[in-house]
Amino acid sequence: MQPVLKVQSLNKSYTSRQGLFRRRSLQVLRDVSFALAPGQTLAIIGETGSGKSTLAKVLAGADMADSGQILLNGQIVEDAGIRNHDCRTIRLIFQDPTRSLNPGLTIGDMLDDCLQYNTELTEEQRYKKIRITLSRVGLLGEHIDYYPHMFSGGQLQRVALARALILDPKVLVLDEALSSLDPSVRAQTVNLLLELQAATGLAYVLITHHLSLVRHMSDEILVLNRGKVVEYGETECVFNTPKSKTMQKLLSA
Amino acid sequence: MQLLDIKNLTIELRTEDGVIRAVDKVNLSLKEGEVHALVGESGSGKSLIAKAIVGVLNQRWTVTADRMHWRGVDLMRLSSEKRRKLVSQDIAMIYQEPSRSLDPTATIFDQVAESIPDSVLKGGFFGRRKARKEKVRALLHKAGIRDDKKICSSYPHELSEGMCQKIMIAMAIARSPKLLIADEPTTALESTARAQVFRLLKALNQLKNMSILMISHELEEISDWSHAMHVLYCGQMVEAGPTQAIFKQPLHPYTQALVKSLPDFGQGLGHKEAFYALKGTIPPLQHLPIGCRLGPRCPQAQKECVVTPRQSRSHGHSYACHFPLIKVKQKCNPS
Numbered sequence: 001m002q003p004v005l006k007v008q009s010l011n012k013s014y015t016s017r018q019g020l021f022r023r024r025s026l027q028v029l030r031d032v033s034f035a036l037a038p039g040q041t042l043a044i045i046g047e048t049g050s051g052k053s054t055l056a057k058v059l060a061g062a063d064m065a066d067s068g069q070i071l072l073n074g075q076i077v078e079d080a081g082i083r084n085h086d087c088r089t090i091r092l093i094f095q096d097p098t099r100s101l102n103p104g105l106t107i108g109d110m111l112d113d114c115l116q117y118n119t120e121l122t123e124e125q126r127y128k129k130i131r132i133t134l135s136r137v138g139l140l141g142e143h144i145d146y147y148p149h150m151f152s153g154g155q156l157q158r159v160a161l162a163r164a165l166i167l168d169p170k171v172l173v174l175d176e177a178l179s180s181l182d183p184s185v186r187a188q189t190v191n192l193l194l195e196l197q198a199a200t201g202l203a204y205v206l207i208t209h210h211l212s213l214v215r216h217m218s219d220e221i222l223v224l225n226r227g228k229v230v231e232y233g234e235t236e237c238v239f240n241t242p243k244s245k246t247m248q249k250l251l252s253a
Numbered sequence: 254m255q256l257l258d259i260k261n262l263t264i265e266l267r268t269e270d271g272v273i274r275a276v277d278k279v280n281l282s283l284k285e286g287e288v289h290a291l292v293g294e295s296g297s298g299k300s301l302i303a304k305a306i307v308g309v310l311n312q313r314w315t316v317t318a319d320r321m322h323w324r325g326v327d328l329m330r331l332s333s334e335k336r337r338k339l340v341s342q343d344i345a346m347i348y349q350e351p352s353r354s355l356d357p358t359a360t361i362f363d364q365v366a367e368s369i370p371d372s373v374l375k376g377g378f379f380g381r382r383k384a385r386k387e388k389v390r391a392l393l394h395k396a397g398i399r400d401d402k403k404i405c406s407s408y409p410h411e412l413s414e415g416m417c418q419k420i421m422i423a424m425a426i427a428r429s430p431k432l433l434i435a436d437e438p439t440t441a442l443e444s445t446a447r448a449q450v451f452r453l454l455k456a457l458n459q460l461k462n463m464s465i466l467m468i469s470h471e472l473e474e475i476s477d478w479s480h481a482m483h484v485l486y487c488g489q490m491v492e493a494g495p496t497q498a499i500f501k502q503p504l505h506p507y508t509q510a511l512v513k514s515l516p517d518f519g520q521g522l523g524h525k526e527a528f529y530a531l532k533g534t535i536p537p538l539q540h541l542p543i544g545c546r547l548g549p550r551c552p553q554a555q556k557e558c559v560v561t562p563r564q565s566r567s568h569g570h571s572y573a574c575h576f577p578l579i580k581v582k583q584k585c586n587p588s
Contacts, residue, residue: 047444047445152537154535184530187529188530190528197525211444
């Protein structure tokens with residue numbers, strides 16, 4: 001099957017000033033490549049500072065890579081840091097839904113903004129689309145007029161999901177989106193994500209440090225250490241016979 | 254010996270639309286050297302209970318309890334000065350979000366040194382100063398911080414969250430308390446730092462015989478080393494008992510849902526299969542249902558559930574449910 005998302009030798013480094021003239025560069029991603037088939041989940045794990053979140057940002061277009069390509073359905077989306085701005089189909093969900101939504105906008109306005117800036121739909125179509133998306137994530141149509149503070153944490157995560165889904169993405173990047181939730185809310189959210197994946201063939205890039213969840217949800221796993229891919233393979237294989245030191249350490253902790 | 258014994262602890266908040274009962278008749282008892290876990294979702298009143306024990310809740314909250322005994326002394330009847338003296342001697346607490354609970358304007362050395370009581374230091378004026386320095390170093394080492402010189406001279410914002418957490422632990426064990434209350438000590442940490450903190454707490458419990466009351470919303474990480482568990486839902490204690498018993502045979506529908514929502518314990522759950530989850534969401538404090546607060550979400554709620562269920566006990570395993578799960582099972586197969 002053709003992969004929906006393909007990443008080829010992604011490199012990224014940050015430079016920081018040190019003194020007056022000296023600059024230090026810190027490479028956060030080194031030669032990262034992977035492929036993701038539709039309807040599959042790729043889990044990315046690693047310790048703090050291993051470049052997980054940077055990778056998520058680069059994938060979603062919030063940050064640029066120095067070199068390397070990102071291909072979506074065989075078409076180049078980003079090549080050596082130049083992004084094709086027509087692409088809005090890789091969406092990111094953040095860690096804390098209570099802090100990542102604008103408190104001054106109603107849910108309807110927020111979702112409408114996404115559509116207004118990215119699609120050519122008329123007002124009526126947009127309204128319809130918002131209602132459909134809300135019902136897809138298990139919210140009601142009347143929630144359009146609600147403000148974020150009127151929701152509980154679990155519902156807010158659904159709103160964040162609706163915000164990601166409204167542009168019909170092919171790939172969803174979940175950056176620690178499940179770790180801050182309570183266990184029963186997390187179970188509900190995971191169920192919703194799995195249901196959506198089964199129904200529409202969405203592909204997920206799951207970034208988390210919750211290993212049992214990784215084992216349950218993901219098909220493939222990518223272990224990062226200091227920006228380098230140290231292990232990449234099917235989840236069950238990696239969990240049963242971890243080859244890299246990083247993975248062994250994570251499993252024993 | 255019973256270290257902490259609480260009966261019918263109720264914490265209320267008076268608002269314009271009436272009284273909100275955030276914690277409703279919670280019982281809790283803790284023996285010396287035991288590790289207890291207080292589990293529940295956010296907003297279930299876990300932190301409130303911890304703060305009520307230490308006595309740091311602010312004036313708006315009214316705390317009432319039939320009994321709140323600390324080694325035989327009723328804390329509720331003490332004057333606030335006496336209570337503070339007693340609590341500061343024997344109980345220490347680690348708060349949520351360590352980087353926010355440390356003083357941003359003081360160096361780590363000053364903050365740790367402040368928590369050391371004068372009574373443990375010996376020597377004259379200059380000797381004390383030296384002893385204090387030594388003690389700070391020893392405490393930091395004990396908490397698993399190797400690079401003490403650098404840490405001592407830095408400010409909280411310069412350190413990582415895991416480091417701040419270790420410093421909080423070092424400050425908490427300065428008085429070698431009998432009871433350590435740890436309020437979500439690992440939520441901000443990633444897995445390796447988390448494992449370190451747990452190892453440290455476990456060592457303190459085993460070597461110093463210190464009791465620990467762990468507050469957490471992650472069941473799986475405390476399940477293997479806590480002796481007993483108390484499960485809270487919306488301020489009501491739904492189930493309490495030995496950890497093993499609770500995991501093996503949960504009696505309350507909510508506990509069952511919690512246990513089943515863990516990927517590790519979901520027996521025979523296939524890859525990518527849906528978890529067992531209760532329908533609906535946690536009600537906000539202003540709209541709590543009457544009677545059993547799980548009522549509207551409970552899969553086996555019946556008419557009787559509008560009355561608050563009484564706590565029943567068997568073999569040290571107590572639960573508050575009109576229709577505990579084990580009875581349901583007996584009805585299904587009479588043999």
